[in-house]
Amino acid sequence: MSTKKPRSLRLVTPPANERALPPSRAAAPQPKRGAHKPRVALALAGGGPLGAIYEIGALCALDESLEGIDLTQLDHYVGVSAGGFLAAALANGMTPRELCDGFIENSDESAEVFDPSWLTVPAWGEFARRSIMMPGLVASALWRLLVERRSLISALEKLGPGLPTGVFANDDVDRRLAALFARAGRTNDFRQLKTQLTLVATNLDSGEAAPFGRPGWDHVPISKAVQASSALPGLFPPVEIDAHYYVDGALKKTMHASVALDEGMDLMLCMNPLVPFDATLPEITQVMQRGLPPEKRRIPRIVDGGLPAVLSQTFRSIIHSRMELGIKGYERAYPDTDIILFEPDHRDPELYLANTFSYAQRRHLAEHAYQQTRAMLRSRRAAFSARLARHGITLNNDVLDDPKRRLVVPTKPRSRIGQAIVSLQETMEDLGDMVTPKARRHGAA
Secondary structure (H helix, E strand, C coil), X not given: CCCCCCCEEEEECCCCCCCCCCHHHCCCCCCXXXXXXXCEEEEECCCHHHHHHHHHHHXXXXXXXXXXXXXXXXXXXXXXXXXHHHXXXXXXXXXXXXXXXXXXXXXXXXXXXXXHHHHHCECHHHHHHHHHHHHHHHXXXXXXXXXXXXXXXXXXXXXHHHCCCECECCHHXXXXXXXXXXXXXXXXXXXHCCCEEEEEEEECCCCCEEEECECCCCCCCHHHHHHHHCCCCECXXXXXXXXXXXEEHHHCCCCCCHHHHCCCCCEEEEECCCCCCCCCCCHHHHHHHCCCCHHHCCCCCHHHHHHHHHXXXXXHHHHHHHHHHHHHHHHHHCCCCEEEEEECCCCCHHHHCCCCCCHHHHHHHHHHHHHHHHHHHHHCHHHHHHHHHCCXXXXXXXXXXXXCCCCCCCCCCCCHHHHHHHHHHHHHHHHHHHHCHHHHHHHHC
């Protein structure tokens, strides 16, 4: 009886005490069957601004460390939620470094800058539309309670249609990405791309996946598809497209890599930024003691963070569990495809404690993801090299082993007073984003 050897490889940031395997231990590369050029696809999962920051840092590390592959010229890009924004940008020829300049550094031209604070603008229009319905709904609820003698819970159900479907507006996603992709050499039309791009959302009424970019779905603007794919229920209102309403694509699957795998890919690169945080391992104490400020050296229990922390951990666990099942399914269904998954270390407190809406934090987290991905590549050098060699891809060891290589330019160390002032300034800016988002939006327009 024959057995199939799994072709997937999961690469996560290794523990601090794990030593890199010498290249001499790598198995001899086996050339791919056939003479055709290997077909390579990239699937990017969601995770909000934090997920996008991690993926940008990781993509920059891969772009610099891998030879024989251009991340802007792959055969298929699949994006879900925040990953959809990055997938659309890569398919449009934007390099990971350019994404870092616009999303992390904010150092490029104004049209290239994407500020996460835009996602915190209240959905005033949605609030107004729902509030108009409230007088009639309240009257109906009172009638049910006082006249029909129904229970209070039954009466309150009548108020449901008056509640907004999202707290924050996401119209800026469509508008700003449309401007970004309107620049020379780019397009907001799936049909004009030089490669295949699929952005997955979920049809709210049917619960089915909507693969924007595929035949029959490619008439929708790319920017609109990104908006729909990233419309997380509860946070953002559903997006109307062709008389249907769409929400976050992660409701159906975490990554939707099968969209590309069905086309016969030779190599499938997957990236999932959301993992549940594990503070139970003994190594976490040592990890936290290195490089973390004193206020972050002790990670409280998840329950100590209250409802937001519990919900975050729950969401992360569900997403990751479903992703693991999906990867195992891909292994069985596509045995001739090499599948490589990149994700953060479950024991990494940096990502768990991050404030993604702080400019300084975005730079720090992107640098952290960049360095951790490089460390992961070094520690798995043997297995990684053997797998990629099948597709004509090699590791640039000179780049990978360069201890001075950085993603962002380090800032000059500040004094304690300077650090306190900067921290206070960032806090005030974050509060300003939440208190006066409407004014900020008008000023940026």
